[in-house]
Amino acid sequence: MTDLKSLYSDLAQGGPPLFFPDPPAEVTFNFDQGIAAQETFPLEDFKEIAVDVINRDEGRALEYISFGYDAGDDQIIYLSTYIELVLGYTGMREEIAAWLRADQGIDWLRADNLICTSGSVQAIALAVNALVNPGEGVLVEAASFPYAMRFMEMRGADLRTVELDEDGLVIASLEQRLQEMAADGVRPKMLYTIPTFQLPTGAVLPLERRRRLLEIAEEWDLVVLEDAIYANLCYEGETPPSLLSMDSTGLVIQSSGLSKVLAPGLRSGWIAGRTEMIEALAAVRQDLGVSQWLSRLTAEYLHRGLLEPHIEKANAVYRHKRDVAVEAVREHCSEFVDVTVPRGGFYLWLALKDNFDWDKAAEAAALAGVFCRPGESFMGAEHGRGYLRLAFSHAPEHELRRGIAALGEAMRSAAGDQVAR
DSSP: OOOGGGGOOHHHHTOSOSOOOOOSSOOSEEOSSOOOOGGGSOHHHHHHHHHHHHHHHGGGGGSSSOOEEETTTTEEEOOSOOTHHHHOOHHHHHHHHHHHHHHHOOTTOOGGGEEEEEHHHHHHHHHHHHHOOTTOEEEEESSOOHHHHHHHHHTTOEEEEEOEETTEEOHHHHHHHHHHHHHTTOOEEEEEEOOBSOTTTOOBOOHHHHHHHHHHHHHHTOEEEEEOTTTTOBOSSOOOOOHHHHOSSSOEEEEEESTTTTOGGGOEEEEEOOHHHHHHHHHHOOSOOSOHHHHHHHHHHHHTTOHHHHHHHHHHHHHHHHHHHHHHHHHHSTTTEEEOOOSBSSEEEEEEOTTOOHHHHHHHHHHTTEEOEETHHHHHHHHHTTEEEEEOSSSOHHHHHHHHHHHHHHHHHHHGGGSOO
16 A cells, blocks of 8 residues: 655655644643734624625625626626735725834835735745745744744755844844855845844844844845734834834835734735735735635724724733733742743743753643743754743733743742752
8 A cells, every 4th residue: 555655745744734742731821822812802893894894895795806896787897907816805905005104104005015915924935935945045033933934944945043132133143144154155035033022032123233134134135024923012112113114125025914913813914015025925826815805804994993992902901911921920930930021022031040940840830731832942952942932912811820820830849849939
């Protein structure tokens, strides 16, 4: 009988899909994934808008692309182009463009500067497929989004890491890596960066570093893929301008979406950039676009001006959860970890103290039903063993308090008599 696995392509041989190990016991306190809180979902708004859109557009809301309708002749009006199969619903792109112009001050941005995707993850994959050839160099931050790195590896990129500090990407390290690539005969093609509320550290890249990063990109003809998925989750203070808003070269493209600030089930993501860059992504797209129905629902939500007040309300929820989580970590885990309070995002990045055996504590925590994500998931086994990411966004307040207390108890149990409570 044929071994069916022998029929796998080279890409499939590199599997399995990028899922993280299942916990050894039932999860009671899930601090693993950065998921938006259900209590922030605008359910009543969605109910009202869904009915209104169906009443307005009827069956046209459920087509592949937009069709017009002449009521006098009872006649469908067909488009002269099927571009929405590639770029996405025009009304959605117009609304996103208007929001980004207001939110980031990008005056030139229009609907044709956007391609809608099924979440920002697909946007990143399209960018890598469209702009990176096998063997070309891609730079990522030393701790970064695992799915983005997986896309780059599957594309056959020469992937190298840039150091991070408390302010994010280290410019001197970026310059050093570029020079190393050039010395090795590798063409540096792309930098993937999360400059605002970096995943997983929560760092915010200062304005001067952003300016120098853009200068370096121009010097090296380096595409900068700016992941802005967390940029609107700001709980205090101001954040610097986005890289896309500061760019004058066309080298910056920005991936983002509404999964974190609105609802993940909408699968509403996009990439924004100069038209030439969007054309490249369109050239490699093969899935016939995004949902016309969900796009019309979301576009109407934006058109009614509901997104900004919603973000303000949601951020108040997440600010409180962050404060609860920080307080609990300091109360129950301070003997074993150091925590930096993030100004935004969904995560606490915990640095484990040198004299602490996390492997024992992780097993004890998992058996107690506490599920966090280890630093190895973001920066590999060699450098990630000293860190732990705790997602506070999804869990209710009482679970944050009880779960972090259980985490601290597991840490004390693993430490034994070496550390007094």
